Structure formats: C-alpha cells, structure tokens
Amino acid sequence: MSQILTVSCKLKVSQSQAAKLDATMDAFVQALNWVNQNTPEKVVNAVKLQSLCYYQIRARFGLSSNLAQQVCRRVAGARKVARQRNRPVKEFKRRFVTYDARIFSFREKDWTVSLATVDGRERFELAIGNYQRGMLAGSNPKSATLVQRKDGSYSIQICVEAEPPKQQNTDKVIGVDLGRRDIAHTSEGDNWNGQQLNKVRDHYCRLRASLQRKASKGTRSSRRRCRELLQRLSGKERRFQTWVNHRISKAIVSRAKTTNSAIALEDLTGIRERVNQQPR
Incomplete structure (x- = not known):
C-alpha cells in the first residue's frame, strides 16, 4: 500500500x-x-x-x-x-x-x-x-x-x-506517556519536561492580552503599532510548539530505531475536553 x-x-x-x-x-x-x-x-x-x-x-x-x-x-x-x-x-x-x-x-x-x-x-x-x-x-x-x-x-x-518502509516484527516496545506537565515520558526513562514550554506559552498569552488592550485604546499611532506587532507575533507560539514536538518525536523514533523497538502511545481520546478546561 x-x-x-x-x-x-x-x-x-x-x-x-x-x-x-x-x-x-x-x-x-x-x-x-x-x-x-x-x-x-x-x-x-x-x-x-x-x-x-x-x-x-x-x-x-x-x-x-x-x-x-x-x-x-x-x-x-x-x-x-x-x-x-x-x-x-x-x-x-x-x-x-x-x-x-x-x-x-x-x-x-x-x-x-x-x-x-x-x-x-x-x-x-x-x-x-x-x-x-x-x-x-x-x-x-x-x-x-x-x-x-x-x-x-x-x-x-x-x-x-x-x-x-517495510514493517519489522519485534518483541521490544517503548511505551510513551504524554501529558501537560511532562510532554513525554518513555518506559526507557527518557523524559521531556514541559515547564519551559509552558513559560513560553504563558509569556505570549500575556503579551497578546496586553497588546489587544492597547490596540483598542490610546492614540491612533499607538493602536496602529500594537496591531502591527500583533500581526508579527501571529503564529510564533504555534511554530515554537511545533518545533518542540518535532524534536521530541524525532528523539523517540531515533531511540526506537536504535533498539529495534516498536512505539506504544497513550490513548488521548477526549484530552482536549479534559485539559483545556484548566486555566493556563
């Protein structure tokens, strides 16, 4: 196929x-x-x-x-x-x-x-x-x-x-637990903490809120500059999150290839409804 x-x-x-x-x-x-x-x-x-x-x-x-x-x-x-x-x-x-x-x-x-x-x-x-x-x-x-x-x-x-690529049969399995505090934790002992990522996301959240307030008040020139800055910031947090996820996934796959292991991921059904209810 x-x-x-x-x-x-x-x-x-x-x-x-x-x-x-x-x-x-x-x-x-x-x-x-x-x-x-x-x-x-x-x-x-x-x-x-x-x-x-x-x-x-x-x-x-x-x-x-x-x-x-x-x-x-x-x-x-x-x-x-x-x-x-x-x-x-x-x-x-x-x-x-x-x-x-x-x-x-x-x-x-x-x-x-x-x-x-x-x-x-x-x-x-x-x-x-x-x-x-x-x-x-x-x-x-x-x-x-x-x-x-x-x-x-x-x-x-x-x-x-x-x-x-042709699927290889193996008895070894690397389990991966995914979460918000720890982005990923494997059964091999590898761990990627999400503390730095959450700090970056909180920073952009506060920055956007501040700029949006200023964009609706103040002088005409300050409103324009705030809108221009918001436009430049658009997608920056998303790209950083994508980069972090890419690094982590590449590291897990490289470890699995080195040890000739399969990868088992946690079932995340409904995680958006559960996690997104919590304040950032």
Missing part, C-alpha cells in the same frame, strides 16, 4: 510570471466563494456542482476548463468536511490554486514545473535542496497545490506517491 507525501518547493518567479500567478489565484478564490454562495449548500457532489455552474465559472472568472473543475471539487470537499463538523463552509480567503495532472507537470531534467494560469501555461524553476530533489527524483506526481506565503513568495506543494 503506497502513501502520499507532500513536498513543498519554492518557485523562482519573474515579475511577469508573478502577475499571472496573482491573477490566477484571485480568480480561483473568487470563483470558490461565488460557487459556495450561489449553489445549494446541500450539494456536496463535485459532478453535480459542475453541472450547475461550470459555464458560469468559465465566463465570469476566465478560468480554463480544468481549473473550473478544480473549483467545484474544492468546494465539494470543503462542504463534506463542514457537514461532518456540523457547521457551514466559511469564506475562502487564502490565496491558493489546486492542480491535477492535466494542468500541472513536473520535469526532472531541469527541475521545473509547468502550471496553467489565466494567461496560458507557464514554466517555473524550483528553488529546492537535496531533500526535495531526493523525494522528487524518479517520481511522476499527479497533483499539486500552488500557495502564496505571507512574505509574498510562491511555493508549490507537490503530492508524491511513495512506498512506506
């Missing part, structure tokens, strides 16, 4: 190509919102959505045939997820475009990708390192997602099929 891996690659984009990508992303997101607002919410089938609004999408937003189909598939997928969570689909805000094999191609000999835009096909060089080259070498990707980052750069998230 194969697995799908996502390889994120930065694009080298000229000024003229950036204008085409911007126009394509704007048209794609506008089409998503238009389809979501002008079709019955109960329709969650991409084929039915396509039959309802395919020609309107092409006429209104200038998208190609395959991009118009991607709009319908994206809206249908979002509605299915929203139905499972018992809530409506919110407005699409993020600038992105999804591609399939008919409007996207990867060429290994010069490490480039070809993408369809509202102004024809364009070829882009990939700014990637050895890790991405190793993942893409010899592959034939069928789908990708074009994304614009906060700093204005463009990246393409390429989906690659890969065979998972």
Whole structure:
C-alpha cells in the first residue's frame, strides 16, 4: 500500500510570471466563494456542482476548463468536511490554486514545473535542496497545490506517491506517556519536561492580552503599532510548539530505531475536553 507525501518547493518567479500567478489565484478564490454562495449548500457532489455552474465559472472568472473543475471539487470537499463538523463552509480567503495532472507537470531534467494560469501555461524553476530533489527524483506526481506565503513568495506543494518502509516484527516496545506537565515520558526513562514550554506559552498569552488592550485604546499611532506587532507575533507560539514536538518525536523514533523497538502511545481520546478546561 503506497502513501502520499507532500513536498513543498519554492518557485523562482519573474515579475511577469508573478502577475499571472496573482491573477490566477484571485480568480480561483473568487470563483470558490461565488460557487459556495450561489449553489445549494446541500450539494456536496463535485459532478453535480459542475453541472450547475461550470459555464458560469468559465465566463465570469476566465478560468480554463480544468481549473473550473478544480473549483467545484474544492468546494465539494470543503462542504463534506463542514457537514461532518456540523457547521457551514466559511469564506475562502487564502490565496491558493489546486492542480491535477492535466494542468500541472513536473520535469526532472531541469527541475521545473509547468502550471496553467489565466494567461496560458507557464514554466517555473524550483528553488529546492537535496531533500526535495531526493523525494522528487524518479517520481511522476499527479497533483499539486500552488500557495502564496505571507512574505509574498510562491511555493508549490507537490503530492508524491511513495512506498512506506517495510514493517519489522519485534518483541521490544517503548511505551510513551504524554501529558501537560511532562510532554513525554518513555518506559526507557527518557523524559521531556514541559515547564519551559509552558513559560513560553504563558509569556505570549500575556503579551497578546496586553497588546489587544492597547490596540483598542490610546492614540491612533499607538493602536496602529500594537496591531502591527500583533500581526508579527501571529503564529510564533504555534511554530515554537511545533518545533518542540518535532524534536521530541524525532528523539523517540531515533531511540526506537536504535533498539529495534516498536512505539506504544497513550490513548488521548477526549484530552482536549479534559485539559483545556484548566486555566493556563
């Protein structure tokens, strides 16, 4: 059984190509919102959505045939997820475009990708390192997602099929207990304390609360500076938490590989409801 891996690659984009990508992303997101607002919410089938609004999408937003189909598939997928969570689909805000094999191609000999835009096909060089080259070498990707980052750069998230490593049978097991005070504690005696992490999270919590108060009061210039600082801080705590979790998980996996052991994790069903009731 194969697995799908996502390889994120930065694009080298000229000024003229950036204008085409911007126009394509704007048209794609506008089409998503238009389809979501002008079709019955109960329709969650991409084929039915396509039959309802395919020609309107092409006429209104200038998208190609395959991009118009991607709009319908994206809206249908979002509605299915929203139905499972018992809530409506919110407005699409993020600038992105999804591609399939008919409007996207990867060429290994010069490490480039070809993408369809509202102004024809364009070829882009990939700014990637050895890790991405190793993942893409010899592959034939069928789908990708074009994304614009906060700093204005463009990246393409390429989906690659890969065979998972063969599972090894072993009698050794490393048990991992997960928690809030101790992030992880293994049966081998390894322990990662969450005290430093909680201090960082408490710091950002107090800082955000202070800036939010100041952003609603004070002079006009001070309110503006507080809003700018809040924007710069956005996601910083989340990235730090992700980095800490990554370090811990890598250490546990490395220990298991060294000792040829399996990993048994604690059952965390309902932990969000239990833990999040406690004050930080």
